[in-house]
Each structure stands twice: as C-alpha cells, then as structure tokens.
Amino acid sequence: MVLHELGAKINEAFRKLSKESDIDEKVLDAILKDICTALLTSDVNVMRVRELRDNVKKSVNIEELGATANKKRVIEKVVFEELCNLVDPGVQAWQPKKGKFNVIMTVGLQGSGKTTTCTKLASFYHRKGWKIGLVCADTFRAGAFDQLKQNATKAHIPYYGSYNEADPVQIAREGVEKFKQEKFEIVIVDTSGRHKQESQLFDEMTQISNSIDPDNVIFVMDGTIGQSAEAQATAFKDAVNVGSVVLTKMDGHAKGGGAISAVAATKSPIIFIGTGEHVHDIEKFSARPFISKMLGMGDIAGLVDAVKDLRIEDNKDLMQNLSKGIFTLKDLRDQLEMIMKLGSLNKIAGMIPGLPQDALKGMDSEAGTKQLKQFMCIFDSMTEKGK
Numbered sequence: 184m185v186l187h188e189l190g191a192k193i194n195e196a197f198r199k200l201s202k203e204s205d206i207d208e209k210v211l212d213a214i215l216k217d218i219c220t221a222l223l224t225s226d227v228n229v230m231r232v233r234e235l236r237d238n239v240k241k242s243v244n245i246e247e248l249g250a251t252a253n254k255k256r257v258i259e260k261v262v263f264e265e266l267c268n269l270v271d272p273g274v275q276a277w278q279p280k281k282g283k284f285n286v287i288m289t290v291g292l293q294g295s296g297k298t299t300t301c302t303k304l305a306s307f308y309h310r311k312g313w314k315i316g317l318v319c320a321d322t323f324r325a326g327a328f329d330q331l332k333q334n335a336t337k338a339h340i341p342y343y344g345s346y347n348e349a350d351p352v353q354i355a356r357e358g359v360e361k362f363k364q365e366k367f368e369i370v371i372v373d374t375s376g377r378h379k380q381e382s383q384l385f386d387e388m389t390q391i392s393n394s395i396d397p398d399n400v401i402f403v404m405d406g407t408i409g410q411s412a413e414a415q416a417t418a419f420k421d422a423v424n425v426g427s428v429v430l431t432k433m434d435g436h437a438k439g440g441g442a443i444s445a446v447a448a449t450k451s452p453i454i455f456i457g458t459g460e461h462v463h464d465i466e467k468f469s470a471r472p473f474i475s476k477m478l479g480m481g482d483i484a485g486l487v488d489a490v491k492d493l494r495i496e497d498n499k500d501l502m503q504n505l506s507k508g509i510f511t512l513k514d515l516r517d518q519l520e521m522i523m524k525l526g527s528l529n530k531i532a533g534m535i536p537g538l539p540q541d542a543l544k545g546m547d548s549e550a551g552t553k554q555l556k557q558f559m560c561i562f563d564s565m566t567e568k569g570k
C-alpha cells in the first residue's frame with residue numbers, strides 16, 4: 184500500500200500514547216518527535232513537517248484539556264487533520280462536465296509516466312461511462328505513438344496519432360477536432376517529455392496548449408523524486424496553466440511523501456496516484472481517504488465506488504444465474520476477472536478498515552494475481568476444446 188511504512192510508524196507513535204497512564208506536554212513532544220521523524224524519513228519537506236508540528240502544538244493544549252478528557256483521542260484527531268492538510272491544497276479538483284466536450288492535456292518530464300497515465304485515465308473514465316479518446320502528440324520520442332496505440336487498443340479506447348506528421352501542435356489540433364466532430368465527451372492529449380526542465384519543452388507545451396485550449400492541464404510527476412518535487416511542480420505550473428496533478432510510481436514507495444506534500448504546496452490538487460504499470464493501477468486521490476488508508480483505517484466509500492465501476496449488473500447471464508441460485512464455473516471465472524479489474528489485492532485490502540498493517544505487508548499480491556490468471560487460462564483452454 185502507498186506509504187505503508189509511514190502509516191505504520193505513525194500508528195506506532197499512537198500506540199505509545201495508549202501505554203501512557205498520564206499524557207502530559209513531555210509525552211506529546213515525544214510522540215510528535217516520532218511522527219516528525221517518520222515524515223522526514225518519507226521525504227516530506229522539512230518546512231511542512233515543522234508547520235505540522237507547530238499546528239498540533241497550537242491545537243492541543245494539554246493543561247486546558249483537564250483530567251477527564253480523552254487526550255489520546257484528541258491528539259490522534261488533531262494529527263489526522265494536520266496530515267490531511269499536508270496533502271490538501273484546499274483547491275477544488277477539476278471534473279469533466281456532461282454535455283460538454285472536455286479537453287485534457289498531460290505534461291511532464293520524460294519517463295514520468297505520461298503515456299501510461301493517459302491510458303489509465305482514459306480507462307477510468309471509460310468505466311464510468313464517458314465516451315473518451317486519446318491523442319498522441321509526442322513526436323519527440325520514437326515509439327511513443329506505438330506505445331499509446333498498444334495501450335489504447337488493449338483498453339478498448341479510440342486513439343489518434345500520426346507516423347508522418349512531425350509537428351505535435353498540428354497532431355494535437357487534428358486529434359482534438361476529430362474527436363469533437365465524432366461527439367466524444369472527453370479527449371486526452373499526451374505530449375512529449377524531455378529529460379529536464381528546458382525551454383524547448385516548455386515552448387512546445389505552450390504552443391499545444393494555445394492551440395487546443397485544454398479545460399484541464401494535468402501535470403504528471405514521478406512520485407519517487409522526493410524533495411525536488413516542489414521545484415519541478417512549480418516550474419511546470421509557471422509555464423502552463425497546470426490545473427491538477429497525477430503522481431506516478433507510488434506503489435509502496437517509501438519516499439513518496441515528498442511529492443505528495445510538496446505538490447499540495449503548489450496549490451494544484453493531486454487527482455490520481457499511479458500505483459503500478461497495469462492499466463487499472465490508478466487510484467482516485469482525495470486527502471481524507473488517502474490518510475485514512477495510510478493509517479490502516481480503510482476507505483469504505485472508495486471500495487463501494489470501485490465495486491460500482493465493475494457494473495456487475497451488465498453481466499446478464501451471471502445475474503440470471505444468481506437469481507435462480509445457479510453458480511457455474513464460467514460464473515466463477517467472470518467473477519474472478521472482475522475482482523482482478525479492482526486492482527492488486529494490496530489495494531483492495533487497504534480499503535478495508537481495521538486490517539492490521541502486518542497483514543498487508545505479508546500479502547504477495549503478484550503471486551495471487553498470477554494464480555488467478557492461470558486459473559482463467561486453464562478455464563479458457565478447456566472451454567475452447569469444448570470440454
């Protein structure tokens with residue numbers, strides 16, 4: 184799970200509180216020291232950590248609380264709120280609008296995960312019932328169009344790109360126009376990256392942005408870059424009108440706290456985090472459920488949302504069988520396929536409240552997924568042979 188180690192360390196600090204018979208200023212300072220050390224180890228910016236510490240100290244007045252108050256609960260609640268503030272810039276995230284043609288453009292450094300994220304986002308909105316298309320305006324990296332084409336085909340998403348046209352502005356314009364004419368609801372334009380923040384990249388981004396006039400510019404940032412996240416996010420925000428952020432490669436990365444907290448400081452909300460290379464390895468981001476999951480408190484609303492996306496009711500055969508009390512081997516296969524669409528077992532487990540952190544740590548979700556895939560292959564080969 185994302186930042187699992189950080190969550191475990193904060194929980195450990197909370198556990199120490201439970202062992203204290205009398206919580207005084209000294210105990211509070213010791214707990215805060217543990218929490219701040221954990222945040223710094225996860226690469227959270229030192230200024231943000233200091234702010235968090237000062238805010239908790241301001242909000243919790245041990246002497247005023249009196250002897251009868253549940254001081255542990257008060258401290259936990261204040262720390263929880265401050266952790267939420269750390270990752271929440273307090274800005275409403277952009278949402279696509281129904282009945283309108285919504286244009287999204289992605290920007291970011293080379294290898295940050297833009298192309299992968301474009302398909303993940305397209306697949307996410309596709310599952311929610313939006314008519315969505317992808318445009319590859321990356322003419323800088325050879326093979327970029329092939330990569331997008333391959334990903335889009337796998338995810339059943341219509342795409343546009345060109346092997347001949349060298350001008351990314353032209354391709355972006357043509358792609359957006361094509362999907363607009365075809366009455367699509369959302370189009371996502373993938374742009375090229377460079378290995379560092381340089382004027383050529385920013386010029387190209389500005390030209391594309393001016394040409395297609397996106398409703399939302401998404402900055403895709405590699406979540407493993409730690410403390411340098413703030414400078415990078417600010418540079419992109421200053422160059423184009425970045426509206427939101429997607430952090431990639433957050434799959435269990437211990438240093439992810441840097442990107443998460445630094446991005447919030449740039450006042451662009453994180454809307455999704457990438458948690459793997461697979462198309463379904465993307466999680467909607469909002470501060471409270473994220474912190475709640477990190478601390479092992481689960482995210483029931485997120486779990487309900489993910490199950491809703493599976494559209495179980497669309498599988499007419501399964502629904503009919505279930506209503507008659509029949510459950511065939513094919514029904515089992517269909518159900519397992521649906522479970523796999525929810526993402527890794529770790530991700531699902533993280534949404535269940537109260538699951539011990541250790542249980543998540545021991546879970547080999549790769550092996551579990553492999554076994555499910557093997558079962559489906561065996562089943563498919565059996566049915567192909569008419570057995």
Ligand SMILES: Nc1nc2c(ncn2[C@@H]2O[C@H](COP(=O)(O)OP(=O)(O)OP(=O)(O)O)[C@@H](O)[C@H]2O)c(=O)[nH]1
Nearest residue numbers: 293294295296297298299376431432457458459460
């Ligand atoms: N583990 C993990 N890997 C990811 C994630 N997102 C992307 N990647 C991997 O990161 C690598 C780079 O991803 P791309 O999507 O090609 O990056 P890009 O930003 O489009 O690259 P350029 O087009 O060269 O700028 C690929 O190997 C992806 O599979 C993620 O959330 N987790």
